[in-house]
Amino acid sequence: MSKYAMFGKLTAHPGKREELAKMMLESGETLNDMEGCIYYILHAAEEDPDDLWITELWESQEAHAASLKNENVLALIGRCRHLIAGGSAVKIRPLGGKGF
Template sequence: MKMSKFAAYVKFKAHPGKGEALAEILLEAAEQCRTVEDCELYIVNISEEDPDTIWVTELWSDQAAHDASLQGEEAAAMIRRAMPLIAGAEPVRLKPLGGKGA
C-alpha cells in the first residue's frame, strides 16, 4: 500500500521584534530541505499585517519523511536556536488530496 503524502501549515508567533530572526532560521531550514528528496515543498512566509507571525508551508512524500527530517543534529541545532524566539506555534497537519504542485 502506498503511503499518503504529508502536508502542514505551521503558524509561528515570534516574541515581539523577533520575527525577522526567526524567519532567517526557518529560511535556513528551507535551504537545507533543498537536498532532501522527500521534501517536495518548504516555503517560509511572513504575515503582511504582523512581521512577528511566520507561516511555514510544507509538503513531504509521507509523514515518516517529515518526522525523520527533525531527527538530525543539524535540525536539532536549528530548533535550539529558534526556540527562544518563539512565543507560540500552531501546526495544522493535512492530508493532500491533489492540485497543482501536489
C-alpha cells in the same frame, strides 16, 4: 505511501520575526538535506507582525517524523528557540490542484 502536508504557524517574540525568518532561511542547507521533503516554504503573515507560516509537503509522514530527529534540524530549532514565543500546526491531507 501517502504524501504528508502540514501548515505550521510560528509566533516570534515581539519585533523578532525578521531575525527568526533570516535565521531559518540561512539554514537552507539544513532544509535541502531533509530526505523526503518536497517543499518547505516560509511566509510572513501580512496582518500579524510576529507570525510566520510554514507550508510543508513530504513524501510520507515517516519522512516528516524522521526529519524531527535529524541532528541538523534539532540544532536549527535550538538556535531559533529564544526568538519563538509559540506555535501551532494544522494537519492537512493534500487532495490535488494546479501544481500538485
